[in-house]
Amino acid sequence: MLQITNLHASVGDVEILKGVDLQVNAGEVHAIMGPNGSGKSTLANVLAGNPSFTTTAGDATFEGESLLGMPPEDRARAGLFLCFQHPIEVPGVRLDHFMRAGFNAIRKSKGMDEYDVLKFDRLLNERVDVVEMDRNLTKRSVNEGFSGGEKKRNEVLQMAIFEPKLSILDEPDSGLDVDALRIVADGINQLRRPDNAIILVTHYQRILNYVVPDQVHVLIDGRIVRSGGKELALEVESRGYDHLGRPAEATQASG
């Protein structure tokens, strides 16, 4: 589904990703772990097409088509979803209206009927349960005045509405207490299907107790230095990132 080859990306003059290789197939959950500043969020944003980042070398293809040069809305319409680490506030725009606008834009691009308010409301009423979200929250402005937990749940709710093929979750666990973490993780698990895939970017192993990954990759200084099964996350948890070697060893370790 997703094939990343030797991907390099920068912000301004600073190179953040220094040659990332990764393959994600349908039905898989990949966890990407790494210390602060290792490039995890950059990878997530570059895949979603955030214009603040420039890809300088390599390629990323989604279902056989290169993502590079594809505008972010086209990536979204192709079924790529980014769960934001820091969801953005859009004052004055009701969350349900916002979601419907995106939902319909995606349907329209596929030549499908748009949902009217009533039909979309029904869908929404059904899906809010995935993250145990108060339906009234969807009548407020997008993310405005939401607590940290509400923002994260809202991202997963949108994932439930959009039903993407590939979801990239950028630290969906950061800043959550145990209960909220369980709710978010449960939500993600409910959305796991054989025909979709998830990339879960996280700093801590904790969420991986709930959302069990098929593969774990450790990203350090813009390169994947180790890949393995879920036990790799436990190793990181007990020994930290430091022992995982210098980025120079990356090419051997990744795969």
Added chain:
Amino acid sequence: MTTTNQVVRDVAKQEYKYGFVTDVEQESAPPGLNEDTIRFISAKKNEPEWMLEWRMKAYHHFLSLLDGERLPGWANIHHPPVNFQDIIYYSAPKAKKELASLDEVDPEILSTYEKLGIPLQEQKRLAGVAVDAVFDSVSIATTFKEELAKHGIIFCSMSEAVQEHPDLVRKYIGSVVPHTDNFYAALNAAVFSDGSFCYIPKGVRCPMELTTYFRINSEGSGQFERTLIIADEGSYVSYLEGCSAPMRDENQLHAAVVELITLDNAEIKYSTIQNWYPGDDEGKGGIYNFVTKRGICQGRNSKISWTQVETGSAITWKYPSVILRGDDSIGEFYSVALTKAYQQADTGTKMIHLGKNTRSTIIAKGISAGHAQNTYRGLVRVMPRATNAWNFTQCDSLLLGDQCGAHTTPYVEVRNNSAHLEHEAFTSKVSEDQLFYCNQRGISIEDAHSLIINGFCKEVFKQLPLEFAVEATRLLEMNLEGTVG
């Protein structure tokens, strides 16, 4: 980044859709302003002597201001001087005879209003909305008059009101905006040609929206309408005005006066969707919109609410105001001003607190794109007798691109210590983060802009009558149209 700049450029370049000209035979006064011009207008309207005298007084006052070069110079607007002798002060479609019914109105004019989305014919009328259609200097037709008359409501053109209801007109005209108020108010009082008149009797809640649609058509002419709305004790009316003009290279002058009066426990809700031709993207042509709008809450516990959506005009200079004379009266001002290309807007409000426990709310939203300059100018004045006056002011600016300007100039004068005033202001840009967030949900750059801008204007739009809120939203979207995804 490039896409955003593209949008900003396109916003600045969008086309004006109401720029057509209607081909009808016109009857006009010769260009220029002198006593004969005023006699000509007055005679055309078959006015009583007192009305002519009233105009003459205003004219001589205007002359003294003009000769003394006492034009208002404080606004943040720049334009070459207007030559008042070049303007045609009266222009009307030539009437073949006295019109007995709407069927006799020139079909060209009827189709003009249809193109503007204001059908006047019986079978196509907007449900629940009575329309007065003003074409250049005259009112063409007023719909639903009989229906309104059943409730004792008078809704007609100003010319007709002078004939049919002279006592009401004479009592109230100039009582809120006297001809001595300012330069353009003096000019308007001298040469006003038509406008709407509305009277809601005691205890009547007007059963439908009242609308006046102003259309400038003739070349070289100015439009100087005068609107007067009186809400008698315990009555309520919601009134809306819309406007548009053909695209022309020269600047045309629109200098209107609107006066509102509410007596005890009465309420007037006045909404404007202003879409005069703004000029082309180089700043050539467009309407100079110099308007004086003021309401007085004469009675206790009465309320006047102004809502305006300003997207047109090369220059907008207007400050819909409320004089809160009655105790416990309420004044409100909700405004969205969108300026693009080389448009200039200097707009805001005045809230004058005279009575006890008077309250006012000001919410102003300015959006600038291209090379436009957008200024909020507002005054809150609390007089010594106005115990427990309360005001909340919020003026926000949104910038699209980096070549436009937003300015905020609030004035506050408080002469009573019990007053409570709050002021909030912020300026923001549509952020790259917001756009990316929308894009990531499949929403195009163009739709993301209009979503964010509509969100920014929401507090104002929700004040508009429902169907006009839809129109306002569409108008903003239209102004943002023509972009690449």
